[in-house]
Amino acid sequence: xxxxxxxxxxxxxxxxxxxxxxxxxxxxxxxxxxxxxxxxxxxxxxxxxxxxxxxxxxxxxxxxxxxxxxxxxxxxxxxxxxxxxxxxxxxxxxxxxxxxxxxxxxxxxxxxxxxxxxxxxxxxxxxxxxxxxxxxxxxxxxxxxxxxxxxxxxxxxxxxxxxxxxxxxxxxxxxxxxxxxxxxxxxxxxxxxxxxxxxxxxxxxxxxxxxxxxxxxxxxxxxxxxxxxxxxxxxxxxxxxxxxxxxxxxxxxxxxxxxxxxxxxxxxxxxxxxxxxxxxxxxxxxxxxxxxxxxxxxx
Numbered sequence: 001x002x003x004x005x006x007x008x009x010x011x012x013x014x015x016x017x018x019x020x021x022x023x024x025x026x027x028x029x030x031x032x033x034x035x036x037x038x039x040x041x042x043x044x045x046x047x048x049x050x051x052x053x054x055x056x057x058x059x060x061x062x063x064x065x066x067x068x069x070x071x072x073x074x075x076x077x078x079x080x081x082x083x084x085x086x087x088x089x090x091x092x093x094x095x096x097x098x099x100x101x102x103x104x105x106x107x108x109x110x111x112x113x114x115x116x117x118x119x120x121x122x123x124x125x126x127x128x129x130x131x132x133x134x135x136x137x138x139x140x141x142x143x144x145x146x147x148x149x150x151x152x153x154x155x156x157x158x159x160x161x162x163x164x165x166x167x168x169x170x171x172x173x174x175x176x177x178x179x180x181x182x183x184x185x186x187x188x189x190x191x192x193x194x195x196x197x198x199x200x201x202x203x204x205x206x207x208x209x210x211x212x213x214x215x216x217x218x219x220x221x222x223x224x225x226x227x228x229x230x231x232x233x234x235x236x237x238x239x240x241x242x243x244x245x246x247x248x249x250x251x252x253x254x255x256x257x258x259x260x261x262x263x264x265x266x267x268x269x270x271x272x273x274x275x276x277x278x279x280x281x282x283x284x285x286x287x288x289x290x291x292x293x294x295x296x297x298x299x
Contacts, residue, residue: 023062
């Protein structure tokens with residue numbers, strides 16, 4: 001029943017959202033993100049994500065690498081995934097760009113068998129006292145992971161779709177069974193508006209994302225705003241029952257932001273925290289083939 005982790009600041013973790021974003025920004029960008037989901041539960045979820053992507057004229061497109069680490073159930077199941085992606089830039093009439101993408105990855109999952117409990121561990125009077133008779137599963141599994149995506153953008157909008165785990169790799173820890181990782185389907189879109197106020201430009205970016213994996217789906221809609229070096233945003237999910245707030249700043253190619261989620265799960269209140277930092281390489285002279293870049297999505 002589990003799904004891939006999702007970052008509320010999805011426009012900050014662009015190539016995790018869609019590999020087609022690789023090379024769609026004018027400068028190379030390093031990003032790092034950390035998410036603590038539902039820390040009020042003892043067995044919560046901790047997620048780390050690191051990435052780099054850049055446009056290279058020699059390959060007429062963008063190259064990117066994304067490393068993902070997730071700890072579920074207080075370290076009971078840990079997942080690591082490295083993806084390398086290529087997204088060619090196809091520019092039409094100097095006004096719009098189409099970017100298909102392919103992403104090849106390798107995943108490694110571990111299971112801490114000692115943290116699991118079973119019915120045959122339980123004594124009716126003394127609790128968990130017996131050793132389990134259940135056959136122990138594998139302690140780790142690994143598999144190749146293939147994803148793809150497509151992106152279309154100009155100076156005013158971007159829209160795309162991503163298809164993660166299209167080979168549906170087997171991630172089962174049980175030798176006698178299989179557990180295919182379901183494909184994650186994602187569609188997203190955003191607009192970019194600029195308001196001139198005296199000597200300052202205020203940028204406003206409404207966006208929407210919909211994702212489905214297995215029997216679970218969700219949608220998120222929100223607005224981000226940039227005023228001078230300050231960033232803010234608000235996002236709503238699942239019929240407005242979950243809300244995400246974002247604040248941050250951007251200066252000298254460095255961006256730092258914090259996101260706070262609050263909502264309800266099984267009639268109880270839950271919260272999550274998200275931290276994000278990125279560094280954009282200095283704008284040195286580079287061969288860009290006159291390419292149009294999607295800098296509107298960069299914040």
